[in-house]
Amino acid sequence: MFGPPSPLSKSRLRQRRSPSPSQTPRARAPLGLPGKGCEGSDERGPMDLEPGASRPGVFRSISAASTAQSTMGLSEAELMSAADALAAATQAMQQETAKATAARQHLEEQSRRLEAQLAFANQLLQPLVQQPKHVLMPAVVPWSTSIRQTVHIAPLRQLPLAKVVPVAVSTPRSPTTPKADLRSLTSSTLPPASASATSAASATSATSATSASTPPTPSSNRSLPSPVSKTAGVSVGVQTVQSEAQDTKFLQLLSQAIDLAVPISDADGVTAVKEARDRLIEAISQGRAVLSQEQLAPADAQRKRLHNIYQDLKGQLRVYCRVRPLSAKERQGGEIEALNIDRSTLEVKPGDVFEFGGVFGPSSSQEEVFQESRDLAQSALDGHNVTVFCYGITGAGKTYTMYGTPQEKGLAPRMMQELFEAAEGVRVSGSMMELYNNCLVDLLRPIDWQGRQNPALGLKLDKGKVQVEGLVKEAAESAEELQEIFQRGLEQRAVAAHAMNVQSSRSHVVFTVYITRETGGEIESTSKLHFCDLGGCERLKKIEVKSWDTDRQLETIEINKSLAALGDVIEAIARRKKYIPYRNHKLTQLLQDALGGTAKALMCVNCSPAQSSIRETANSLKLANRAKRVVNQVEPQTPRTSRSISSGSGKTSPRLHRCCKQVLAQAVPESPQFAWSPIFDTHTHTMPRSS
Numbered sequence: 001m002f003g004p005p006s007p008l009s010k011s012r013l014r015q016r017r018s019p020s021p022s023q024t025p026r027a028r029a030p031l032g033l034p035g036k037g038c039e040g041s042d043e044r045g046p047m048d049l050e051p052g053a054s055r056p057g058v059f060r061s062i063s064a065a066s067t068a069q070s071t072m073g074l075s076e077a078e079l080m081s082a083a084d085a086l087a088a089a090t091q092a093m094q095q096e097t098a099k100a101t102a103a104r105q106h107l108e109e110q111s112r113r114l115e116a117q118l119a120f121a122n123q124l125l126q127p128l129v130q131q132p133k134h135v136l137m138p139a140v141v142p143w144s145t146s147i148r149q150t151v152h153i154a155p156l157r158q159l160p161l162a163k164v165v166p167v168a169v170s171t172p173r174s175p176t177t178p179k180a181d182l183r184s185l186t187s188s189t190l191p192p193a194s195a196s197a198t199s200a201a202s203a204t205s206a207t208s209a210t211s212a213s214t215p216p217t218p219s220s221n222r223s224l225p226s227p228v229s230k231t232a233g234v235s236v237g238v239q240t241v242q243s244e245a246q247d248t249k250f251l252q253l254l255s256q257a258i259d260l261a262v263p264i265s266d267a268d269g270v271t272a273v274k275e276a277r278d279r280l281i282e283a284i285s286q287g288r289a290v291l292s293q294e295q296l297a298p299a300d301a302q303r304k305r306l307h308n309i310y311q312d313l314k315g316q317l318r319v320y321c322r323v324r325p326l327s328a329k330e331r332q333g334g335e336i337e338a339l340n341i342d343r344s345t346l347e348v349k350p351g352d353v354f355e356f357g358g359v360f361g362p363s364s365s366q367e368e369v370f371q372e373s374r375d376l377a378q379s380a381l382d383g384h385n386v387t388v389f390c391y392g393i394t395g396a397g398k399t400y401t402m403y404g405t406p407q408e409k410g411l412a413p414r415m416m417q418e419l420f421e422a423a424e425g426v427r428v429s430g431s432m433m434e435l436y437n438n439c440l441v442d443l444l445r446p447i448d449w450q451g452r453q454n455p456a457l458g459l460k461l462d463k464g465k466v467q468v469e470g471l472v473k474e475a476a477e478s479a480e481e482l483q484e485i486f487q488r489g490l491e492q493r494a495v496a497a498h499a500m501n502v503q504s505s506r507s508h509v510v511f512t513v514y515i516t517r518e519t520g521g522e523i524e525s526t527s528k529l530h531f532c533d534l535g536g537c538e539r540l541k542k543i544e545v546k547s548w549d550t551d552r553q554l555e556t557i558e559i560n561k562s563l564a565a566l567g568d569v570i571e572a573i574a575r576r577k578k579y580i581p582y583r584n585h586k587l588t589q590l591l592q593d594a595l596g597g598t599a600k601a602l603m604c605v606n607c608s609p610a611q612s613s614i615r616e617t618a619n620s621l622k623l624a625n626r627a628k629r630v631v632n633q634v635e636p637q638t639p640r641t642s643r644s645i646s647s648g649s650g651k652t653s654p655r656l657h658r659c660c661k662q663v664l665a666q667a668v669p670e671s672p673q674f675a676w677s678p679i680f681d682t683h684t685h686t687m688p689r690s691s
């Protein structure tokens with residue numbers, strides 16, 4: 001009905017020119033846009049709305065136009081005018097539809113807020129009730145209705161578990177107004193279910209009247225389990241938010257999952273740890289809708305513990321290898337695939353086998369790579385610093401793996417999405433930097449025509465935490481906002497590259513997500529998630545840098561220097577050396593608190609399958625092999641434990657020291673055969689799996 005008006009053909013117009021005897025005078029009503037010709041007319045067509053309808057102008061216009069169109073005997077000009085009026089009415093309706101959609105979204109948002117308020121009210125109420133209570137709240141209903149419903153709030157009970165630490169609930173000394181209001185709404189003497197036919201309004205008055213005589217629950221009784229009364233839990237209203245049966249079911253589910261999780265340790269192996277963790281995740285996600293944070297806390301603590309063990313068993317520096325397909329151009333040029341790929345191994349040439357946490361062949365999808373890495377987003381949310389690297393020669397697929405394409409999103413956008421899906425009660429912000437020729441550029445700030453910024457970025461280490469002075473960090477409320485920051489950084493990178501005459505593969509780009517978790521107004525943990533797209537590592541000879549092109553030579557030397565520094569740091573950590581050479585390059589300084597220590601890292605070594613790149617590929621694989629042996633500490637990055645042992649920047653607490661000793665005792669033994677060498681060696685580079 002509201003689509004674009006169909007054009008009237010001349011023959012149809014001619015047919016309609018002569019008036020029909022059945023035509024009524026009211027069909028000749030003046031035509032026009034809303035508020036013009038139709039204004040003040042008493043004529044009402046079949047589509048007219050009653051006076052007082054929400055959009056009278058629009059509907060009058062549609063009505064007049066359609067009446068005229070359906071009536072014989074109008075002149076061509078009048079019919080054309082009718083068509084115009086219809087078009088105008090259609091447009092007006094579309095605008096109204098857009099407004100209605102916006103209004104609907106607004107109401108949905110309000111509805112969500114109400115839901116949050118209801119949850120908050122429940123939390124306030126729980127310490128005050130002993131028996132199942134009832135409270136009248138505006139129920140969360142579809143936006144178009146305005147029915148008030150009675151909501152049943154189930155009582156707070158403790159987890160039926162000896163292992164679960166009872167959570168102390170503080171009683172407000174002088175209840176604030178909202179709490180007093182809520183208490184006045186609670187009642188243990190509400191009418192039974194048979195009275196459910198009574199209106200919500202009468203229930204309100206009954207509740208309020210009886211509540212006055214109900215004394216507040218003494219706080220001393222709150223630690224005791226409430227007696228479960230079958231009749232007391234009956235709700236007066238329509239919607240039951242939480243029943244005792246539900247409550248018990250979820251608590252049982254949680255307690256079973258906790259029972260299973262508590263005895264699990266790293267000695268049980270990856271599969272057992274993962275199963276126990278997944279069971280907890282499932283129980284927590286099911287219980288989240290009905291149980292309070294306090295009730296979920298013991299399960300969440302176990303979930304965090306198991307998640308961390310699982311990550312450590314998978315390797316605190318996880319190394320994956322991804323081999324891209326040969327391009328059409330390479331195939332046409334007669335290039336052949338030189339790599340032999342298995343699920344976890346890669347054979348460069350007969351006998352030279354590298355083993356990694358995962359090897360993704362040319363047919364692997366972005367989703368497969370993400371599935372193997374998504375846990376790290378949870379680690380970042382749990383307070384651990386995380387770094388995701390993509391490393392390899394130019395054109396090996398680093399950018400594709402890290403950012404992907406709009407159709408095939410890479411690791412960074414997928415992990416950002418994951419962060420926001422899993423995040424609750426965290427603040428998130430993002431920054432983006434480019435490291436070119438040992439100079440840091442803030443990609444969220446403008447640069448001048450020479451590629452300079454004022455003030456220049458400075459690096460400093462503050463209590464074991466790396467601080468980039470002058471760096472812009474932008475807050476993000478959603479994954480889309482974070483990706484928008486990231487996208488802006490990428491655009492600025494192109495501008496900077498132009499100003500500095502840099503090829504994209506000659507610099508490192510670091511996008512960082514900062515996560516702050518707060519509980520009760522206090523910072524619980526802060527962590528960073530770095531996405532590092534490292535510049536390509538090539539030999540000068542291979543990329544045919546001309547002797548006169550000193551800029552290109554410097555770029556290549558600088559990039560190789562930075563990658564060598566990264567290799568040295570990784571090797572020093574793997575060998576558990578006292579001195580870790582973070583200071584040798586800005587890249588390693590920048591990543592100091594996100595490499596080693598308590599941090600977790602994922603290195604994706606990207607490879608070209610081409611025979612002609614085999615030497616560079618082997619060198620990339622050797623760095624990755626060194627990386628695989630990094631052993632980290634076990635405490636998350638809370639403000640209390642921000643000093644990193646491996647950074648040598650602070651004294652070790654006795655507790656941390658004990659933890660370290662335990663972890664290091666389980667470390668993979670050193671093996672000199674993995675020493676870094678630019679020359680391709682021919683032995684087998686396989687490593688025992690950490691699990």
Ligand SMILES: Nc1ncnc2c1ncn2[C@@H]1O[C@H](COP(=O)(O)OP(=O)(O)OP(=O)(O)O)[C@@H](O)[C@H]1O
Nearest residue numbers: 324325393394395396397398399400401504505536
């Ligand atoms: N796994 C893959 N599947 C399909 N195409 C890929 C894959 N990896 C890379 N490519 C394609 O190969 C080409 C080179 O990849 P990409 O630009 O990501 O390499 P790079 O290592 O980032 O290069 P540089 O160092 O120059 O930035 C691109 O056209 C990309 O789309």
